[in-house]
Amino acid sequence: MFPKGTKRKFSDSGEEPVSGGDQAASPVAAQTLSSSYSLQRQSLLDMSLIKLQLCHMLVEPNLCRSVLIANTVRQIQEEMTQDGTWQIMTQALAAAQCPGDRLVATEVLCRQTDAASQAGQSPKPFSVVGLEEGYHSEEVVMEGDVGTEVTMSTLSPVSPQLSSSYLAGPFGMGPCWEDEEEEGECEEDEEEDSEECVSEGEDGDRDHLSADSRTGEQVFGTFEIKHPAPPPDPALEELFSDVDPSYYDLDTVLTGMQSAPKMGPYDLLESLSTHGPTALSSSSSCRSDLNELDHIMEIIVGS
């Protein structure tokens, strides 16, 4: 809820990119529609996953709300599957290989699609990817800083054509995105090679989309710095290791507009993400977080 008179920059900035820009770091201001669309989609996905996760903290979750949010997640996932973004995530995750963290429960959110099975993904890692994917994007969003503010605004009236054409851009061509990540993971895990071949096909898209490359690089150039997939930076790990997710209560997240406009949900994500692929060893807290995610299914089931 927004109290009277609260300035809601979230949407304002989208309507007037310039005003958003003066808060944003200069590279962010240069974003094109394409990257901002994918960011919007990412943050929407993040937000939806957080909402679903928080559902189970309620005494009695609202089934209608849960179903509508889950459908939104499915819709985003389907779109990402179509434009290839999802497979990239999938592959990245498979490479990261954290079998203990597989989330059977999230399958409902990240329903296995034909595309996914063609890509040779087993459903479980596929679902983990759904969440993982959110974390990656989280890095992007955090880096973009006020890029977040841009995110939400223009989202609603986006046409499908827009999405498909623009989306291929940032994800298809961001060299630091795919290549860096794959290299990093190749070192860790050679056996995943076969899966990486899958993404080779998508690489074809890159060339003819090079017009957008500048922005793509800007976004993912910054992204690279914080990318969680490379061997974890001990300092970074330590920084987040004592983040207690329970601190973020429902109000903070759901009414995040009020005090810290965006930070509530993302902080939560952040805390989870650092436990993800990077800090596999910190198992206890990791487990508990992921167990919570397990309940998403139960919420939807309404049990």
Add this chain to the structure above:
Amino acid sequence: MEEESDTRKINNSFLRDHNYATEADIISTVEFNSSGELLATGDKGGRVVVFQREQESKSQPQRRGEYNVYSTFQSHEPEFDYLKSLEIEEKINKIRWLPQQNAAYFLLSTNDKTVKLWKISERDKRPEGYNLKDEDGRIRDPSTITTLRVPVLQPMDLMVEATARRVFSNAHTYHINSISVNSDLQTFISTDDLRVNLWNLEITDRSFNIVDIKPANMEELTEVITSAEFHPQQCHTFAYSSSKGSIRLCDMRQAALCDKHCKYFEEPEDPSTRSFFSEIISSISDVKFSHNGRFLMTRDYLTVKVWDLQMENKPLETYQVHDYLRGKLCSLYENDCIFDKFECVWNGSDSVIMTGSYNNFFRMFDRNTKRDVTLEASRENSKPRAILKPRKVCVGGKRRKDEISVDSLDFSKKILHTTWHPHENIIAVAATNNLYIFQDKVN
């Protein structure tokens, strides 16, 4: 529109003190009875407050028919489901009056799980002169009683009693979102997220499941029932709405289980306005038959639609309730406002419809003239017996005097529940913990 703002007067406002309002005081449903003489509200604290319209007095014509508290009772208490280890809220989700058949009034009230039938009756006499009991009410020793006295009824101060006559429980796994009394006056339906159950008003230990959309595998669940209502005249017909924006009309004569609808109302999606929120904003929060039974009205997040029962492929009329929010859907998703369940109502002649919005605004649409008005229910801007001014929300940059900009709307002040007197232009509007009653200007 005769009940337009400039002719509208506040007749009465029932206000609890803002400062001491608690969560329990938030009004969660409001409903006139079939004569309009009574008005019931339910709140999050499980209470039902019934207001009665004052008799008209010739000496004070301006006080025509004010509504005063008639009866207050605790309808539902918080409960605990031990099997699921869940608390069941006492919040009253819906109230529906039964048509009056004798001196007493009956209403159904429901929380998430349990429907109750309440009888509200007056008592202004009491029997006196028993000699079987002493003054304290203890039964006397029969051996001391030598004569039998017939008690006589003595007048006493009017007392209004509310007694729970039936409790319909244990039939819903999910949250009950609506109840509807059938025109046969013998049955009613209760609807939760996945099922519709049919009850006889006299029988509490069994109900019939007439709609069940629960998939065998709950992972495949993509749609829920959001509201259901009986046809006002045809006792075999009812309609239910879904979270995907469709309405199904079912005929109970066709089969015991109405899995197959007889009519399916849905508007094809406009690809030009498609977004990730399309489904959420098309989810129907309320469905209401018109009094004449020819039309259905549905409310979704941004619009209210009128459907002709004879035309399934598109609505007859679509009215924009607050289209200026279309550009703010992401924020509204983030703060969960997008899931607010606004209700909608018809006026007595089905010519005007009303529904709520944010910032304590509510909207009226005249179906004949196509005129619409935005009014505000707020203590600050309206005094008893003052005329309501129409409000305007400005979308662009320039804001005229008396206009309010979209960015300064208060999304915590929402009007979800309204009701319209069945015959007169009197409306009741629930704004958080306040109930406003507006009526046409008295001439």
